[in-house]
Amino acid sequence: MPILWDEGVESVHINSVHIGRAVYCANCEMITDSVGDKCIICGSKSLESIERMLRRQNGYCKIA
Numbered sequence: 619m620p621i622l623w624d625e626g627v628e629s630v631h632i633n634s635v636h637i638g639r640a641v642y643c644a645n646c647e648m649i650t651d652s653v654g655d656k657c658i659i660c661g662s663k664s665l666e667s668i669e670r671m672l673r674r675q676n677g678y679c680k681i682a
């Protein structure tokens with residue numbers, strides 16, 4: 619019989635994507651680190667770089 623504490627630890631998932639690689643898909647509304655111009659979730663080409671979005675909206679500037 620599994621111990622409850624062990625189950626809790628196993629169920630913890632941390633997903634992180636570096637901002638320079640993060641892309642937002644306007645079709646499925648997911649943020650992924652899709653490589654290329656297609657969303658790895660839905661295959662849509664409606665991808666936008668998160669870094670670019672932030673820079674445009676907030677004057678945010680990082681990463682040369």
Ligand SMILES: [Zn+2]
Nearest residue numbers: 643646657660
């Ligand atoms: Zn998508």
